[in-house]
Amino acid sequence: MKEGPDIARIANLIGDPARSNMLTALMSGKALTATELASEAGITQQTASSHLRKLLDGNLVTTRQQGRHRYFALADERVARSLEVLMELAQTTGHLRTRTGPADIRLREARVCYNHLAGQMATRLFDHMISHGYLALAPSGLALTEPGAAFVGAFGIDIADLSARRGHLCRECLDWSERRSHLAGSLGRAILARILDQGWARREANSRAVVFSPRGRAQFERLIGGEGAT
Amino acid sequence: MKEGPDIARIANLIGDPARSNMLTALMSGKALTATELASEAGITQQTASSHLRKLLDGNLVTTRQQGRHRYFALADERVARSLEVLMELAQTTGHLRTRTGPADIRLREARVCYNHLAGQMATRLFDHMISHGYLALAPSGLALTEPGAAFVGAFGIDIADLSARRGHLCRECLDWSERRSHLAGSLGRAILARILDQGWARREANSRAVVFSPRGRAQFERLIGGEGAT
DNA sequence: GATATGCTTCGATATGGATCGAAGTATGAA
DNA sequence: TTCATACTTCGATCCATATCGAAGCATATC
Numbered sequence: 001m002k003e004g005p006d007i008a009r010i011a012n013l014i015g016d017p018a019r020s021n022m023l024t025a026l027m028s029g030k031a032l033t034a035t036e037l038a039s040e041a042g043i044t045q046q047t048a049s050s051h052l053r054k055l056l057d058g059n060l061v062t063t064r065q066q067g068r069h070r071y072f073a074l075a076d077e078r079v080a081r082s083l084e085v086l087m088e089l090a091q092t093t094g095h096l097r098t099r100t101g102p103a104d105i106r107l108r109e110a111r112v113c114y115n116h117l118a119g120q121m122a123t124r125l126f127d128h129m130i131s132h133g134y135l136a137l138a139p140s141g142l143a144l145t146e147p148g149a150a151f152v153g154a155f156g157i158d159i160a161d162l163s164a165r166r167g168h169l170c171r172e173c174l175d176w177s178e179r180r181s182h183l184a185g186s187l188g189r190a191i192l193a194r195i196l197d198q199g200w201a202r203r204e205a206n207s208r209a210v211v212f213s214p215r216g217r218a219q220f221e222r223l224i225g226g227e228g229a230t
Numbered sequence: 231m232k233e234g235p236d237i238a239r240i241a242n243l244i245g246d247p248a249r250s251n252m253l254t255a256l257m258s259g260k261a262l263t264a265t266e267l268a269s270e271a272g273i274t275q276q277t278a279s280s281h282l283r284k285l286l287d288g289n290l291v292t293t294r295q296q297g298r299h300r301y302f303a304l305a306d307e308r309v310a311r312s313l314e315v316l317m318e319l320a321q322t323t324g325h326l327r328t329r330t331g332p333a334d335i336r337l338r339e340a341r342v343c344y345n346h347l348a349g350q351m352a353t354r355l356f357d358h359m360i361s362h363g364y365l366a367l368a369p370s371g372l373a374l375t376e377p378g379a380a381f382v383g384a385f386g387i388d389i390a391d392l393s394a395r396r397g398h399l400c401r402e403c404l405d406w407s408e409r410r411s412h413l414a415g416s417l418g419r420a421i422l423a424r425i426l427d428q429g430w431a432r433r434e435a436n437s438r439a440v441v442f443s444p445r446g447r448a449q450f451e452r453l454i455g456g457e458g459a460t
Numbered sequence: 461g462a463t464a465t466g467c468t469t470c471g472a473t474a475t476g477g478a479t480c481g482a483a484g485t486a487t488g489a490a
Numbered sequence: 491t492t493c494a495t496a497c498t499t500c501g502a503t504c505c506a507t508a509t510c511g512a513a514g515c516a517t518a519t520c
Contacts, residue, residue, distance in 0.1 A: 003337060003438055005255060005320035005406065007313065014246030016508080020238035023274065027234075049468055049508055059323035068466050068517040082319045089312045090235035090483060093289035093305070107233060127369035137367045139357035141410065172402075175399070176235065180371065208233055246478080264497060277479055279498055298487040298496045 004159045013058045014086065018043050019051050023060065023074070023083055028208045029115045031064065031071035077171065077184060080114035087176035092183040103209070108177040110201065111208040116173070116188030117195065121212070121220065123178040125191075128224040135170060135183070144187065156222065157197075195220070243288045244316065248273050249281050253304070253313055256291065258438045259345045261301035307401065307414060310344035317406035333439070338407040340431065342439040344402070345427065345442065346418030351450065353408040355421075358454040366399060367414070372400040374417065385453065386428075387420045425450070 014020055018041040025032060025040040038048035052072060055061045060079050064071045074080050106116070110119040117125070129135045134148030144152070149159050162169060171185035183191065192210075195201050200216025203209075212220065244250055248271040255270040256260060262270070268278035282302060285291045290309050294301045304310050340349040347355070359365045364378030374382070379389050392399060401415035413421065422440075425431050431448025433439075442450065 003333070004257075004315045005324060007254065007316045008245055008250035008318050009251060010320045010323065011241045011316055015238055015242030017238040017243035018508080020241060023233060024237065035465095043508085044510060045467065046511080050508080053468090070467070077321065078319055085312050085315045086237045086241055087235045089308060090237050090240040092308065093240065094235060105234070130367050131369050135367065137360050137365065137372075139361050142367075200278050204476085214251040248478080265495095273478085274480055275497065276481080276499085280478080283498090300497070 010058060010060075011138075013054060013060060014083075017046065018052070019055060022048070022051065022055070022072075023079075026061065026072065026074045027080060027083060027112070027114060028203075029073075029112050031073040033069045033071055037072060042115060074114060077114060077167075081171075081173050081184070084113060084118070084174050084176050088174060088179060091176055092179075103207070106204075106209045106211065107207075110210040110212060112192065112203065112210055113175075113182070113184070113208075115192065116182070116184050117192045117210065118173070118175050118177075118182050119210075120178055122182035123175050123180050125220075125224055126180075126182045129183070141168065142172055142183075142185075146172055152187065152191070155191070156194055157187070162186050162190055239290060240290075243284060243290060244313070246281070247271075248277065249285060250280070252281065252285070252302075253309075256302065256304045256435075257310060257313060257342070259303075259342050261294065261303040263299045263301055267302060288369060304344060307344060308396075311401075311403050311414070314343060314348075314404050314406050318404060318409060321406055322409075333437070336434075336439045336441065337437075340442060341438040342422065342433065342440055343403060343412070343414070343438075344404075345422065346412070346414050347422045348403070348405050348407075348412050349440070350408055351442070352412035353405055353410050355450075355454055356410075356412045359413070371398065372402055372413075372415075374400055382417065382421070385421070386424055389418070392416050392420055404409065 014023060021041040022037045025037060032050055034048055035045060037052065038045045041048060041051070043051075043124075052061070052063075055072075055099040056063060059075055061072050062075045064073070108119055110117060110121045112118065113122075116122070126135070129148060129151070132147070132151070133145055134151045136143055136145050144159070153159060165186055168185040169187050170183060171188065172181040173184035174180070175182045175186070181184070182188070195210075195216070196203065198219075199213070200219055201210050204211055244253060251271040252267045255267060264282055267282065268275045271278060271281070273281075282291070282293075285302075286293060289305055291302050292305045294303070301401055304313075322452040338349055339424060340347060340351045342348065343352075346352070356365070357379060359381070362377070362381070363375055364381045366373055366375050374389070383389060395416055398415040399417050400413060401418065403414035403418070404410070405412045412418070425440075425446070426433065428446070428449075429443070430443040430449055431440050434441055
């Protein structure tokens, strides 16, 4: 017994409803203040403060002081990925009471996952990049091929700039709603940023949802060469 | 707030030390009785019974009655994968008190992950299969190429038989110790079975460890064309 | 300076749930 | 039938911790 890392510690940390609500809110990628997180979790500031300290101790979140505000963010892309995996598990092992409301449908179509795009549109983009050989598996993990570099270059992303930074360029991230992979890593981040910059889509306030405009959707469809399936 | 699946429920389920010890024990892939799991977790049978009921209710484990024994196993490959992801997170966010004992070193080299091989040797095999084009990413996920089918065929695995079964043939599974992927799915399962059948390695009792014989190790090295790095 | 806002610390409370002893049920063995 | 083993249920205990009120700091605004 007692083999491997202490999984209970971290799961227990995530396992409190207040804390998991906070972490879920942080999946939007935006740094939030302690007060905002308290409101997300539906608890008072005092209680939130205590929870946030535990999350900090557990290295699940980082903090940044700015004036009299204290901003919290997920510590790491790995934390985000783990949360997505848990979401997938929670969904499929859930007591079938997955009431899919309209908000849920929007989330399934396109949402922010930490700092990149997730949901149906993200997995479709991922599939497109795989089937065209833009992305391929290498021993070191997922890699962008030369045609792939041209593809994202044409989309307006400066690969040289991205590659210079530390951290992985391409990463797979499991999509809880689609149950398959989408693109994470600094390239995934850059793609989401470009989609928003170009005005193809906008972030919904206080939500992970990413809402495409009709025009943006059409351009996205053209990008991945689809027939524009609504 | 309250977006997405209820992650707290499942994390809380895993977050109890007794339950996480049970789940970790079940990562060995073997079905264990309630009494064995109680001993793994260091608790009495009564307490274990209560925990196991919760794990059943949460659909994390399945059960099978056999005489007066009741065998428990992980419900699903997805559960195993989620546990591995949590292990990775637990390890990297741990309070650096990762005392790597000798048992730990064996685990890192080769261990069972649910029903397939994990650890350094597994990731090396995975890398080998990727870099030789035996495995490739397809829109539907990881796929075995034709050269790959020949490779595993030469290893003594009947692909036609495996493909006929339901469930994924190839799956990536994140390795917590190596922080990269190894091969899961029914092919991963078959490869581990073949390694054990051929006597290249044996399972260690009451452990996830897989111990290679010197001869088995040499043959494994030859398989992946390595120089036999110890 | 005074006041307001954002956050933390302290203290008290209360509740969920992990635990085990004892008893109960079911299956197998003698 | 009798006994033993495997497991569950019940009941009681007890501890961890989530919670919030009140007070304390720190920073910004007036």
